[in-house]
Amino acid sequence: MKGMVFTQLIEMADTMLGPDQVEAIIAKADLPSGGAYTAVGNYPHSEAVTLVGAFSEASGVPVPALLEGFGEHMLRFFHSNYPAFFSTCPDAFTFLESVETYVHVEVKKLYPDAELPRFSTYRMGPGRLRFDYYSSRHLENLAAGLIKGTLKLYNEYAVVTHDSIEGEHGPCVRFLIDKTTSSIQPSA
Amino acid sequence: MIPQEHTPADPVLLARRLDRERRARLESERLLEAKSRELHLANQDLAQLNTRLEARVAERTHELEVARQDAVKASAAKSEFFAHMSHEIRTPLNGVIGAAALLRNDLTHPQHLTLIDTVTSSADILLALVNDVLDFERIESGRLEFFPAPFDLPSVIARCGELFGPSARAKGLELVLSCRLPDSLLVVGDTLRLQQVLVNLVGNAVKFTRTGKVTLTVEPQPRNPGESSRYQFSVADTGPGLDVEQQARLFQPYSQAGRNPADRKGGSGLGLVTCERLVTLAGGKLELQSRPGIGSVFTFTLTLPEALIVGHHAAPSALSIPKDVNSLRIVIADDVKTNVDVLNLILCRMGHTVTPYLSGLEAIEHVQTKPADLVFLDLHMPTVDGFEAARRIRAIPNVGARIGLIAFTADAQVETNDACLAVGFDACLHKPIRPTLVKETIARVYAKRSV
Numbered sequence: 001m002k003g004m005v006f007t008q009l010i011e012m013a014d015t016m017l018g019p020d021q022v023e024a025i026i027a028k029a030d031l032p033s034g035g036a037y038t039a040v041g042n043y044p045h046s047e048a049v050t051l052v053g054a055f056s057e058a059s060g061v062p063v064p065a066l067l068e069g070f071g072e073h074m075l076r077f078f079h080s081n082y083p084a085f086f087s088t089c090p091d092a093f094t095f096l097e098s099v100e101t102y103v104h105v106e107v108k109k110l111y112p113d114a115e116l117p118r119f120s121t122y123r124m125g126p127g128r129l130r131f132d133y134y135s136s137r138h139l140e141n142l143a144a145g146l147i148k149g150t151l152k153l154y155n156e157y158a159v160v161t162h163d164s165i166e167g168e169h170g171p172c173v174r175f176l177i178d179k180t181t182s183s184i185q186p187s188a
Numbered sequence: 189m190i191p192q193e194h195t196p197a198d199p200v201l202l203a204r205r206l207d208r209e210r211r212a213r214l215e216s217e218r219l220l221e222a223k224s225r226e227l228h229l230a231n232q233d234l235a236q237l238n239t240r241l242e243a244r245v246a247e248r249t250h251e252l253e254v255a256r257q258d259a260v261k262a263s264a265a266k267s268e269f270f271a272h273m274s275h276e277i278r279t280p281l282n283g284v285i286g287a288a289a290l291l292r293n294d295l296t297h298p299q300h301l302t303l304i305d306t307v308t309s310s311a312d313i314l315l316a317l318v319n320d321v322l323d324f325e326r327i328e329s330g331r332l333e334f335f336p337a338p339f340d341l342p343s344v345i346a347r348c349g350e351l352f353g354p355s356a357r358a359k360g361l362e363l364v365l366s367c368r369l370p371d372s373l374l375v376v377g378d379t380l381r382l383q384q385v386l387v388n389l390v391g392n393a394v395k396f397t398r399t400g401k402v403t404l405t406v407e408p409q410p411r412n413p414g415e416s417s418r419y420q421f422s423v424a425d426t427g428p429g430l431d432v433e434q435q436a437r438l439f440q441p442y443s444q445a446g447r448n449p450a451d452r453k454g455g456s457g458l459g460l461v462t463c464e465r466l467v468t469l470a471g472g473k474l475e476l477q478s479r480p481g482i483g484s485v486f487t488f489t490l491t492l493p494e495a496l497i498v499g500h501h502a503a504p505s506a507l508s509i510p511k512d513v514n515s516l517r518i519v520i521a522d523d524v525k526t527n528v529d530v531l532n533l534i535l536c537r538m539g540h541t542v543t544p545y546l547s548g549l550e551a552i553e554h555v556q557t558k559p560a561d562l563v564f565l566d567l568h569m570p571t572v573d574g575f576e577a578a579r580r581i582r583a584i585p586n587v588g589a590r591i592g593l594i595a596f597t598a599d600a601q602v603e604t605n606d607a608c609l610a611v612g613f614d615a616c617l618h619k620p621i622r623p624t625l626v627k628e629t630i631a632r633v634y635a636k637r638s639v
Contacts (some may be wrong), residue, residue, distance in 0.1 A: 005337050011194070014193060014194045015193065018196075019193070019195055019201070019205065020196040020197055020201050021192050023201040023202075023204050023205050023208075024201060026204075026208070027201075027204055034208065034211065035208050036207075036208045036209075036210075036211030036212040036215060037212055038212045038213070038215045038216035038219065039216070040216055040219050040220070040223075041215055041216065041219055058454040151502075186282050
């Protein structure tokens with residue numbers, strides 16, 4: 001898993017729990033890497049699972065909610081660090097569609113060994129997008145956070161529902177994103 | 189520098205975080221170093237690839253250049269072969285045509301006259317075939333040049349009438365010349381090539397039409413002030429016409445070769461293709477409208493600017509040719525005895541006194557010691573060729589400038605004319621030598637030299 005996920009997870013935890021507690025958690029977790037993460041490195045997925053579990057326990061925030069919050073945090077991080085990916089997309093649906101076809105392509109150019117989830121999108125109508133998430137890591141809550149973060153970034157409203165199904169390329173989590181005109185907050 | 193909100197207050201935890209951050213930095217530096225090395229190697233690979241590609245491009249370019257040179261050499265060799273063969277074929281043809289023309293005057297028996305006419309027309313066809321192939325080869329190899337000069341457009345049309353009138357009448361066809369031009373109109377263009385196209389089109393029309401008529405029309409085209417004059421030429425017939433498939437094949441070279449022998453009408457099958465290429469090279473477009481059973485119309489338009497006439501240097505026209513001259517003292521030099529004999533006979537019958545030689549050197553010596561009005565020189569002779577002989581004759585004090593010099597050659601190249609004029613010839617006759625042309629040329633050259 002890309003080191004950037006770990007560095008951002010710790011940064012979010014610092015804000016949630018404070019650096020003292022985060023450092024104590026890392027020390028206690030006894031991670032193979034020792035927690036010395038760099039954004040450009042690669043680290044075992046298991047370390048992320050350990051850290052998320054530990055942060056959830058310490059904060060009292062259930063793992064799914066914590067992952068969703070992390071998804072929104074990651075989206076804000078991407079937007080401030082890689083604005084070029086967003087500048088060509090006029091709305092949330094366009095950006096979500098471009099993640100697989102453009103963002104992941106560019107990431108692969110820089111990091112050919114990066115293991116990325118697979119997204120498949122389909123416009124079901126002018127205000128409805130189908131967004132399928134394929135990954136053996138089952139981080140669908142993180143994906144939901146990314147979707148919601150995107151909607152917030154573009155100041156758009158939508159109802160987001162998801163379901164585990166057998167998709168075109170195997171088992172996946174299918175998100176249905178229905179735009180609304182009112183400010184009904186997106187719900188999982 | 190770690191931001192304040194990410195700094196633990198506990199010194200032990202702070203030390204841990206700093207240690208973690210330091211190790212992360214070292215790890216990122218290692219990764220960066222590895223990535224840099226990877227980039228460097230990739231760059232080296234790219235540079236090598238680039239060098240290899242450049243080498244391959246150079247190699248391929250060289251191969252192409254060699255292939256091009258080979259092709260150019262092969263093409264030049266082919267052209268040379270064509271020119272040589274043409275010369276070789278024309279030389280004996282000259283003998284046949286000339287001898288037949290002379291023999292015809294001595295014959296009275298109708299059967300003999302028919303036979304001698306067959307000889308003449310067969311030789312003419314053979315000559316036309318050689319010319320067709322040679323012309324086409326010259327066009328395809330891009331060596332065909334146009335030589336624009338002032339000429340009288342109505343006489344070109346009239347000549348077509350004279351040429352095909354008899355054969356049309358013999359078939360019961362009407363040959364109509366519709367020339368909507370003044371009686372005399374000097375324009376600038378390559379008269380030889382225009383005539384070639386018209387002769388081909390009218391000749392074909394007469395050949396393929398069984399009943400009805402063939403019409404050659406020339407019309408000036410409307411133009412704005414300042415624009416050069418343009419003329420539309422059309423040749424219409426009431427012949428069998430062509431279906432769409434035949435029309436598509438018409439301007440394809442060698443299309444006659446694949447046809448059913450029963451459908452062939454003689455000729456090289458290159459005539460129309462040559463016409464189409466010539467018209468295109470002259471800036472026009474040869475177009476065909478045809479309907480089976482109705483007939484065909486070939487049309488093209490050419491820009492032929494009007495000639496400016498300055499002083500007495502007007503273009504030669506039929507009127508400017510002096511009257512017949514005879515009793516001239518003429519010297520001939522040609523290394524081929526048949527040619528000498530034919531020309532000798534032609535000139536003698538015109539009433540001239542002829543001294544024939546088989547070498548250029550002898551002709552020069554003759555001119556140096558004895559009086560002469562005209563010298564006919566074959567261009568290709570061993571030891572002293574026609575060009576050299578002309579130069580030497582022109583250099584003879586007092587005499588050289590007064591003598592008329594006429595080149596005669598089996599070369600088909602039009603470029604030869606310029607080369608002849610450059611060394612001092614007054615005219616250049618291409619074999620086979622025709623009595624009428626010889627007469628006309630002698631009159632013109634003699635008039636020029638005796639002024």
